[in-house]
Amino acid sequence: MKKKWLMLGGALGISSVMMITTGVSAFASTSGYDAYKSALKNTRTIQNVAVQASASLQDNGNVLASAAGNFKINLNTQTASGSADMNVSGATQSVNFYKLKDQTVLKSSSNDTYYVEQERDKEKKKNDAKETLDPQISQQVETVIDALVGNLKDYVAVDAKTDGSKEITAQLDNSQIPAVVNGIAPIMIKQASNHKQDREKKDNNANGLPFNGDVLQAATPQLTQDIKIEKVSFNANINADNYIEHQEADITISGKDASGTAHQVTVHLQANLSGYNTTTPDSIDLSGKKVQQMDNHQHGKFHGDNK
Secondary structure (H helix, E strand, C coil), X not given: CCHHHHHHHCHHHHHHHHHHHHCCCCCCCXXXXXXXXXXXXXXXXXXXXXXXXXXXXXXXXXXXXXXXXXXXXXXXXXXXXXXXXXXXXXXXXXXXXXXXXXXXXXXXXXXXEEEEEECCCHHHHHHHHHHHCCHHHHHHHHXXXXXXXXXXXXXXXXXXXXXXXXXXXXXXXXXXXXXXXHHHHHHHHHHXXXXXXXXXXXXXXXXXXXXXXXXXXXXXXXXXXXXXXXXXXEEXXXXXXXXXXXXXXXXXXXXXXXXXXXXXXXXXXXXXXXXXXXCCCCCCCCCCCEEEEECCCCCCCEXXXXX
16 A cells, blocks of 8 residues: 555554654553553444544744645555645645555646556555454554553543543653653654655655655754654544544654754644544546556656556
8 A cells, every 4th residue: 555645544543653653642541541542442443434634843833834634544445535735835735646446546736647556466465464454463562552651651631521432631741751762762763864865865856746745754854963852742532432533642852953953843643533434435537537657666756658
C-alpha cells in the first residue's frame, strides 16, 4: 500500500505514532491506560470508517505548514478515497486520491492529470499484511508498550460520562517526560533530518508531481543540537460503544539548527472518526481522462502514457 495515501488517510494511526515516539499519552494510568487500550483494540476491529484529520506545524509561534482532509477508508479491502488541502509558507495545494484494489490514483487541483500507480507484488504484500496482523506479534508489541508505561500513570485524567462515554487527557512537561524518551528523541530527529537531506539530493524533485506528500516534513526546521521534548498533551474521546471518535495530540520540541538558531517546534495532530462500518470509499472511472502512469520502482518517476 503506497505511502502517499497512507500519509493522507492513515488517521487511525496518528495517536499510536505519537504515543510510541514520545512515550506518553493515554497509556498513563491504570484506568486511563486500560480504557484507551480497550477502545483502541475495539476501533481496530472496524472494517470501514470516515475520518476527518488535520495537522499543523509551528516554529517559534509562526505557522509553517498545515494540512486538513476528509477520507473514507475500508481496512478490509484496503481501499480508500479522500481529499486533502495543504498550505506551506502561504502556498496552497489540494489533492484528491483513490486507493483502489490494484492501483492508487492521485490528482492535484492544479491540473487535469490523474497520476496512476499500479500495485505490484500483491502476494508479498498479502503475506506482509498477514504477518503484521499476527496476534502473537500484536501481543508482543502490547507487552513492550505496557512495560514502557512506568510512572506516567500520575499524569492522566479520565472522565467517565453518565452516558457511558469517556474522555482521556494527559499533559506532561519536560520534567515529567522519562529521561530515556528525551534521550532517544534527538537521535530520531537527527536521523529524520539526515534522511530528508539524502532524499532531497537523490530525488531533486524529479518525479514531476505537482504536489508533495511530505509537506510537513519538508517545512520542519532541521534541528541538530540541544534537542529536547518540552511538552506533550493528548486528548481522546471514546463513545459509549467503545470506539474512539476523536483524538488529538500536541508535541513541542526545542533545539537549535546547524547555524545555532533556536527553535521551538510544535506539531498538532487531530482526527475525528465516524461512519463506523457504514462507510464506502469512492471509486474513479479513468475512461476519457488524461492519465500519467507512475513507475513505483523509480521513486515516483513517470513514463509517458496519456489516455
